[in-house]
Amino acid sequence: MARARSEERRTEILRATLEVIAERGYRGATLGAVAERVGLSQQGLLHYYPTKEALLVAVLEDRDRWDTGGGGSRGEGPWPLELLGSLVEYNAMRPAIVQTFSALLGESVTEEHPAREFFSLRYSQVRADMAASLRAEHGEELPGGLTPERAATLMVAVMDGLQYQWLLDPGTVDMPGSFRDFLRLLRDRTGPDVSGPSPG
Amino acid sequence: MARARSEERRTEILRATLEVIAERGYRGATLGAVAERVGLSQQGLLHYYPTKEALLVAVLEDRDRWDTGGGGSRGEGPWPLELLGSLVEYNAMRPAIVQTFSALLGESVTEEHPAREFFSLRYSQVRADMAASLRAEHGEELPGGLTPERAATLMVAVMDGLQYQWLLDPGTVDMPGSFRDFLRLLRDRTGPDVSGPSPG
DNA sequence: ATTATCTATAGATCTATAGATAATGC
DNA sequence: ATTATCTATAGATCTATAGATAATGC
Numbered sequence: 457m458a459r460a461r462s463e464e465r466r467t468e469i470l471r472a473t474l475e476v477i478a479e480r481g482y483r484g485a486t487l488g489a490v491a492e493r494v495g496l497s498q499q500g501l502l503h504y505y506p507t508k509e510a511l512l513v514a515v516l517e518d519r520d521r522w523d524t525g526g527g528g529s530r531g532e533g534p535w536p537l538e539l540l541g542s543l544v545e546y547n548a549m550r551p552a553i554v555q556t557f558s559a560l561l562g563e564s565v566t567e568e569h570p571a572r573e574f575f576s577l578r579y580s581q582v583r584a585d586m587a588a589s590l591r592a593e594h595g596e597e598l599p600g601g602l603t604p605e606r607a608a609t610l611m612v613a614v615m616d617g618l619q620y621q622w623l624l625d626p627g628t629v630d631m632p633g634s635f636r637d638f639l640r641l642l643r644d645r646t647g648p649d650v651s652g653p654s655p656g
Numbered sequence: 657m658a659r660a661r662s663e664e665r666r667t668e669i670l671r672a673t674l675e676v677i678a679e680r681g682y683r684g685a686t687l688g689a690v691a692e693r694v695g696l697s698q699q700g701l702l703h704y705y706p707t708k709e710a711l712l713v714a715v716l717e718d719r720d721r722w723d724t725g726g727g728g729s730r731g732e733g734p735w736p737l738e739l740l741g742s743l744v745e746y747n748a749m750r751p752a753i754v755q756t757f758s759a760l761l762g763e764s765v766t767e768e769h770p771a772r773e774f775f776s777l778r779y780s781q782v783r784a785d786m787a788a789s790l791r792a793e794h795g796e797e798l799p800g801g802l803t804p805e806r807a808a809t810l811m812v813a814v815m816d817g818l819q820y821q822w823l824l825d826p827g828t829v830d831m832p833g834s835f836r837d838f839l840r841l842l843r844d845r846t847g848p849d850v851s852g853p854s855p856g
Numbered sequence: 857a858t859t860a861t862c863t864a865t866a867g868a869t870c871t872a873t874a875g876a877t878a879a880t881g882c
Numbered sequence: 883a884t885t886a887t888c889t890a891t892a893g894a895t896c897t898a899t900a901g902a903t904a905a906t907g908c
Contacts, residue, residue, distance in 0.1 A: 487872090499873090503887070562758060562760075562820075617813025688896075696862095
């Protein structure tokens with residue numbers, strides 16, 4: 457049971473870390489703030505994760521385990537695009553998680569940031585997964601003459617970019633609706649739908 | 657001439673601040689690092705901008721003055737989309753600037769960040785500008801049945817999202833090429849270009 | 857007078873180490 | 883023995899204030 461309780465503690469700690477990073481980013485996060493949230497002293501926290509960076513790494517690994525990054529790589533074939541739309545919808549209900557990752561992504565482009573390699577690797581993977589999804593449903597040629605790979609880069613960009621706009625202005629930006637707009641753009645081969653106004 | 661030299665100093669300081677933020681983000685930036693770059697003591701720097709936050713605000717205001725954010729609002733009508741493509745190309749030659757703004761955008765979604773309102777306002781403006789550009793060139797209906805406003809949200813998302821992917825992996829991600837892919841997607845009304853392989 | 861800089865320094869934090877104490881599990 | 887926590891604290895930073903000194907512009 458000691459082991460079990462220790463695992464619980466670690467889970468609590470990672471959840472608290474996620475929250476604090478959402479609020480302050482990694483550089484702005486302090487061990488003290490995380491410790492306070494789980495009812496430990498700052499030094500007590502360091503018993504579980506010996507450095508601040510170890511804590512971040514643990515958060516990222518943990519996420520990687522649950523969150524496949526919106527892509528496939530589960531050995532079950534590519535995700536259906538429709539499911540990606542649902543994933544974005546789901547994310548819209550978890551602003552704290554989205555905020556954590558958006559804050560980390562932003563920081564990660566700065567020098568010597570401990571999450572940089574994580575994101576760099578993850579994006580290669582996610583682009584490949586998205587390309588597989590697009591290929592499975594649209595074949596080799598997409599509107600605009602795009603290949604699945606090129607469309608995948610755009611799709612990832614849309615997902616990330618929408619998150620920032622949505623976090624900054626949740627009342628104005630409809631993140632899941634916008635993402636579905638993009639999927640429609642990739643599906644469309646006929647130009648605008650000109651179904652007239654429905655009278656009645 | 658004193659006034660002139662003072663202006664020069666301020667310009668130098670803002671440039672140095674931009675660099676330091678690119679490297680460390682705002683929270684990670686220190687007055688000492690900025691001061692060192694312009695050959696002043698940290699306290700000497702505070703003579704020009706009395707607090708760290710004032711320095712950030714000055715950087716943002718300065719950017720706002722030169723960079724219209726890729727949009728119009730210059731009283732000269734909307735930007736042609738083709739010119740936006742060129743802007744992205746230009747940005748690809750200024751990784752430091754892109755990195756500064758990407759780092760700030762990421763941080764800005766965290767609590768009490770002094771750039772948050774700036775970005776929030778700026779994005780409303782940029783979306784409106786983009787919508788005007790799209791409307792001018794494509795009219796009311798775009799592929800997928802999108803309105804110019806909905807397409808504008810996607811366009812902004814693509815620009816931001818591509819910046820992160822490009823900063824993390826400049827050798828793999830062709831930012832300007834990808835952005836032009838997106839423009840093609842918005843232009844396309846006919847499905848994929850199926851010009852066969854050119855033999856020879 | 858005003859502007860430009862500097863040195864000294866107060867006051868706050870922050871991370872991480874050292875070492876003690878209590879509880880748990882063989 | 884190992885695990886879980888705590889107190890004390892070293893050592894680094896960081897921002898911002900106070901106050902001095904020198905140079906510049908009426």
